[in-house]
Amino acid sequence: xxxxxxxxxxxxxxxxxxxxxxxxxxxxxxxxxxxxxxxxxxxxxxxxxxxxxxxxxxxxxxxxxxxxxxxxxxxxxxxxxxxxxxxxxxxxxxxxxxxxxxxxxxxxxxxxxxxx
Amino acid sequence: xxxxxxxxxxxxxxxxxxxxxxxxxxxxxxxxxxxxxxxxxxxxxxxxxxxxxxxxxxxxxxxxxxxxxxxxxxxxxxxxxxxxxxxxxxxxxxxxxxxxxxxxxxxxxxxxxxxx
Numbered sequence: 001x002x003x004x005x006x007x008x009x010x011x012x013x014x015x016x017x018x019x020x021x022x023x024x025x026x027x028x029x030x031x032x033x034x035x036x037x038x039x040x041x042x043x044x045x046x047x048x049x050x051x052x053x054x055x056x057x058x059x060x061x062x063x064x065x066x067x068x069x070x071x072x073x074x075x076x077x078x079x080x081x082x083x084x085x086x087x088x089x090x091x092x093x094x095x096x097x098x099x100x101x102x103x104x105x106x107x108x109x110x111x112x113x114x115x116x
Numbered sequence: 117x118x119x120x121x122x123x124x125x126x127x128x129x130x131x132x133x134x135x136x137x138x139x140x141x142x143x144x145x146x147x148x149x150x151x152x153x154x155x156x157x158x159x160x161x162x163x164x165x166x167x168x169x170x171x172x173x174x175x176x177x178x179x180x181x182x183x184x185x186x187x188x189x190x191x192x193x194x195x196x197x198x199x200x201x202x203x204x205x206x207x208x209x210x211x212x213x214x215x216x217x218x219x220x221x222x223x224x225x226x227x228x229x230x231x232x
Binding site: 033040041042043044045048058088090092103104105107109110 | 120122125149158159160161162163166207209211219220222223224225
């Protein structure tokens, strides 16, 4: 079955440590996205990538980094510079053609990151 | 920049009844896409319905329909014959047609409770 996988489901980190969240998709989508979700707020865009080896900052990129070495993978690193990293992180992917139905973003199951 | 506002943090509905969730947005663009996503307790984001702004006809998907008022910048979701499985957080989202990115701008969400 095609889809998006994120691992791990739960992640605990000590203050001052970097941590990497995994996102893999087998939908053959060109575009991938990382969102952060906090209680009482909607999803906010961290980074996005429309093609391999290229990515752009979203609205809240500070303290995060990404890479896109393969079409299928878009890992997110939460660095020690991120002041309040405890949140739920969602990865998504989509096609990049123009039709509305191709604009649908498919989401992974998410990773809950807790900083101890 | 576009903004999406959901003014109802929580709503409840009796099973089999109808409920309407509100969403307003702010944009200077004339063409765009609008979406409603559902996030059940599993936290998996699921696309419920989508609307192209240039289409005057309101989108419908089975028990879900929208009331799209372009001039008022309003995009409400109506759920008919509510079922227990409809209980979830619902997010309204906006997607611009300008630029090459396809990121979504989300509202803060409405938590829907379905009462048996």
